[in-house]
Amino acid sequence: MPTRTAEPTAVTARALAPDLARGFMLLFIVLANSHYFLSGRPVLGGYPRDGSPLDSAVTWLIATFVDGRAFPMFGLLFGYGVAHMVSRQADAGPRAVRRLLWRRSLALVVIGTLHGLLLYAGDILAAYGVLLFLGAWTVRWKDRWLLVTAAFFFVLCTLPGDGSLSVSTDPPDAALLPTDVVTMIVERAQAAPLIALLGPVGSMCPFLLGLWAGRRRILEQPERYGTLLRMTAAVGVGVAVLGAQPVSLMLAGTVPVPDRPTLELLGPLHDATGILGGLGYAATVTLLARRLDNRRGRVVEAVAATGQRSMTCYLTQSVIWALVFTPFLLDLSATLTVTRTALLALATWTATLPLAHHLHRSGRRGPFEVLVRRVTYGRPVGAQRFSRRG
Numbered sequence: 001m002p003t004r005t006a007e008p009t010a011v012t013a014r015a016l017a018p019d020l021a022r023g024f025m026l027l028f029i030v031l032a033n034s035h036y037f038l039s040g041r042p043v044l045g046g047y048p049r050d051g052s053p054l055d056s057a058v059t060w061l062i063a064t065f066v067d068g069r070a071f072p073m074f075g076l077l078f079g080y081g082v083a084h085m086v087s088r089q090a091d092a093g094p095r096a097v098r099r100l101l102w103r104r105s106l107a108l109v110v111i112g113t114l115h116g117l118l119l120y121a122g123d124i125l126a127a128y129g130v131l132l133f134l135g136a137w138t139v140r141w142k143d144r145w146l147l148v149t150a151a152f153f154f155v156l157c158t159l160p161g162d163g164s165l166s167v168s169t170d171p172p173d174a175a176l177l178p179t180d181v182v183t184m185i186v187e188r189a190q191a192a193p194l195i196a197l198l199g200p201v202g203s204m205c206p207f208l209l210g211l212w213a214g215r216r217r218i219l220e221q222p223e224r225y226g227t228l229l230r231m232t233a234a235v236g237v238g239v240a241v242l243g244a245q246p247v248s249l250m251l252a253g254t255v256p257v258p259d260r261p262t263l264e265l266l267g268p269l270h271d272a273t274g275i276l277g278g279l280g281y282a283a284t285v286t287l288l289a290r291r292l293d294n295r296r297g298r299v300v301e302a303v304a305a306t307g308q309r310s311m312t313c314y315l316t317q318s319v320i321w322a323l324v325f326t327p328f329l330l331d332l333s334a335t336l337t338v339t340r341t342a343l344l345a346l347a348t349w350t351a352t353l354p355l356a357h358h359l360h361r362s363g364r365r366g367p368f369e370v371l372v373r374r375v376t377y378g379r380p381v382g383a384q385r386f387s388r389r390g
Helices: 016-037 053-065 070-088 094-118 125-135 143-158 181-216 226-251 260-292 298-308 310-325 338-361 367-377
Strands: none
Touching (some): 016 053, 016 070, 016 298, 016 310, 053 226, 070 094, 070 125, 094 181, 094 310, 094 367, 143 260, 181 260, 298 310, 298 338
16 A cells, blocks of 8 residues: 655645634633742632732633633644544555654654743643544544544543642642752653643543544535534533633632532533533634635734744743743742733733744744654655745
């Protein structure tokens, strides 16, 4: 059987919706990660308990619309992209496809591990590398098995427990805010394997649904799947907002903190409805992309360019967090409030837009996207410059 693998999709051949969704997703990720650095006072779900009324309002907004909602969308888009890779390699044979996915998995694990050690202890790239290593066995499953397994992992996320970050009372630890370089490496070396191995459990459901959706190219054909997308957007976002309220109101200080057994129920409720919210957000952006596809302005083009370079932009966010919050650098974790940190997060994401847009206009991929493609395909993947017009 032929084993030659196909080239990755040219940037000019990519559909708008997945890239636009990835671009917006990075805004949600930077908001979701930022407040966990705040220290020096009691916290709940990563939010200080002594904030101003404005801080309470910002906390409610992020806990309702962002926390536990960004990463499921990432998982869905990750699975969607894997489905496209598998489709392009249809003539290569199952073993060749599996080897290609494993090479990509290795690249993610290595980059993610270095990222987790040097910049951000909460790295997700290594976890998605492990997820892809396992998911490589699922890419040829029948649709029924993908959906049944996705449902199983969704139910798993609803089980009561005290491991949900949304209700954790733990302050930032030495892995997140190390006092020196040696402590940073030692603490993060212990935390990284745990995150990489447990992370795929919560991401498996959206990943498998992304595989299923990618086979049908749902995000690229909104005119064909309009009813499904509208239902997913309305139900997913609606359920996510309602399901977040017990935790969001509690974090905002509007309602009192219940006892531990109740918290062990509310945390999984927040996380499980967040999975539906991630699906709803992806559907919403797809419907939006349909309206914008033929009249793209600079802002839409910049957000899509950011999505095309999502790994590079994600790592850029971590450089800012390391500089601002690390105790032996600027050490602002005990100084910034929830509101100021959210503004910093917004500014960080906004700053990546012109950077990504410049790379797009000059015909260049992101450096980490180039690296991962080089490792994945085992050879130069053609010129790294591309025409803006296609």
